[in-house]
Amino acid sequence: MSNFSEEITARHHWWSGVHLWSASRSRQRYAAIGSIVGVINLVLMLTLFNSPSTERLIFLLLTVITLSLIPAYPISGSLGYLALWIVLLQVPHVPAGDVVITNAVFFFYLGLFLPLRIALTLALIVPLAVITPTGPISVAASQLFLAACTLLPGSMIRRTEAALRQKISVATEQLSSIREEIAREMHDLVAYSMSQTALRAQRAAADSSYPAAARQEFAAIESTAADSLHELRLVLRALRNNDKNTDRASITGLGTVVLDLEESVRAVADDLSASGYSVTYQCRGDGHYNRLQAAILSRVLREMSSNVLRHADCDRPVTITLSQDVDKARLVVTNGVSASHHTLPSSGMGILGMQERLSTIGGSLDTLMDNGTWLTSAFIPLSQSPALVIEDES
Numbered sequence: 001m002s003n004f005s006e007e008i009t010a011r012h013h014w015w016s017g018v019h020l021w022s023a024s025r026s027r028q029r030y031a032a033i034g035s036i037v038g039v040i041n042l043v044l045m046l047t048l049f050n051s052p053s054t055e056r057l058i059f060l061l062l063t064v065i066t067l068s069l070i071p072a073y074p075i076s077g078s079l080g081y082l083a084l085w086i087v088l089l090q091v092p093h094v095p096a097g098d099v100v101i102t103n104a105v106f107f108f109y110l111g112l113f114l115p116l117r118i119a120l121t122l123a124l125i126v127p128l129a130v131i132t133p134t135g136p137i138s139v140a141a142s143q144l145f146l147a148a149c150t151l152l153p154g155s156m157i158r159r160t161e162a163a164l165r166q167k168i169s170v171a172t173e174q175l176s177s178i179r180e181e182i183a184r185e186m187h188d189l190v191a192y193s194m195s196q197t198a199l200r201a202q203r204a205a206a207d208s209s210y211p212a213a214a215r216q217e218f219a220a221i222e223s224t225a226a227d228s229l230h231e232l233r234l235v236l237r238a239l240r241n242n243d244k245n246t247d248r249a250s251i252t253g254l255g256t257v258v259l260d261l262e263e264s265v266r267a268v269a270d271d272l273s274a275s276g277y278s279v280t281y282q283c284r285g286d287g288h289y290n291r292l293q294a295a296i297l298s299r300v301l302r303e304m305s306s307n308v309l310r311h312a313d314c315d316r317p318v319t320i321t322l323s324q325d326v327d328k329a330r331l332v333v334t335n336g337v338s339a340s341h342h343t344l345p346s347s348g349m350g351i352l353g354m355q356e357r358l359s360t361i362g363g364s365l366d367t368l369m370d371n372g373t374w375l376t377s378a379f380i381p382l383s384q385s386p387a388l389v390i391e392d393e394s
Helices: 002-048 054-069 074-088 096-112 116-131 137-206 212-240 263-273 291-311 350-358 388-393
Strands: 279-285 320-322 328-336 365-370 373-381
Touching: 002 096, 054 074, 054 096, 074 096, 074 116, 074 388, 096 137, 116 137, 116 212, 137 212, 212 320, 212 350, 263 279, 263 291, 263 320, 291 350, 350 365, 350 373
Parallel strands: 279 320
Antiparallel strands: 320 328, 328 373, 365 373
16 A cells, blocks of 8 residues: 555656756756857857957857857847847948857747747847848848748747646646545545554453453554554555655655664564564664665565564564665565465565565565575665665755
8 A cells, every 4th residue: 555655656746847857957958058059159160260359259159158048048048149149240340150050049949948929020030130221131031041940840849848748737637636536535444444443452452351361462453553544644645745845755654664773673573472473583783774775674674574474374483684784784584484374364565565665775675485484585785876865865
């Protein structure tokens, strides 16, 4: 259930965040392209054509700056470039051919970042400025042809990106609707049943007509049901939480898990002992975990203990070993497999869920059956990758 909520949440945040991320990255790339093209144009014009002069250098440098500003500030950047173009036509020692290459990029940016009507209006200013008042018609025609060849592809890319953004928006709304529906169903069905179980076990534990051993069992059932209900509420909160700024620990419901792994091992060993198993546990070494690593390994340990309760032979020992050092940590649980069939329900997704959890932090899961003994081994690297550092700082 928790794994499913994580998947739904991850998809929602991926879809809703992909547009913001890609739009920002796209504009940065286009700004870099504008700067690079402007610099290349400057070098070519000053070295291959005519003789360099201070006026030409100043205008070409200003062209680089204004062209690189258009992706971030489409209107003001475009008007700045047009103003520079008009002034350039009035300077006798700066030929208009110096900015032919940058004009092509300018027209492309108009189609890419502005609505087509506005882009066409601004693009027509260039040929009109050439022929006003008595400029050569051929130069104006070439600029008009250049605009047609570059503005239209930019406009087509803009329309394609707009269509993709619309699809992303629709998919995000659909995912939000699915999340809310799942949250409602889980609250109405599962949470209600779990609350009833906890309350009935609480009453039975307080009923003096039951033997002391039975009341202890009821108290243990109450505690387990209450913990499960708390975990379920975390899942429901994650399903209904649409805040893009929520950190991953809150999204996955991992923020309340005990982050001291040795304490987690002791708690799980105590729970299994209380359930009638002979448990031996040990913790070797000293590992340094970030929040996400510790939380995921703690959840994996809980799933391992659940598998012990479902499938282990109560007459055979259970071992839990946590080996940790600077670079890695390994959690190993062994238990004998019961020949009888347990009545506890099993989804068959526990191993897959553990594998998915561990893979998000670069870890792995190994299982082995040997002579009636089941071994489960979880491994995670403890080196701080950039992604894990970001998660830990959120």
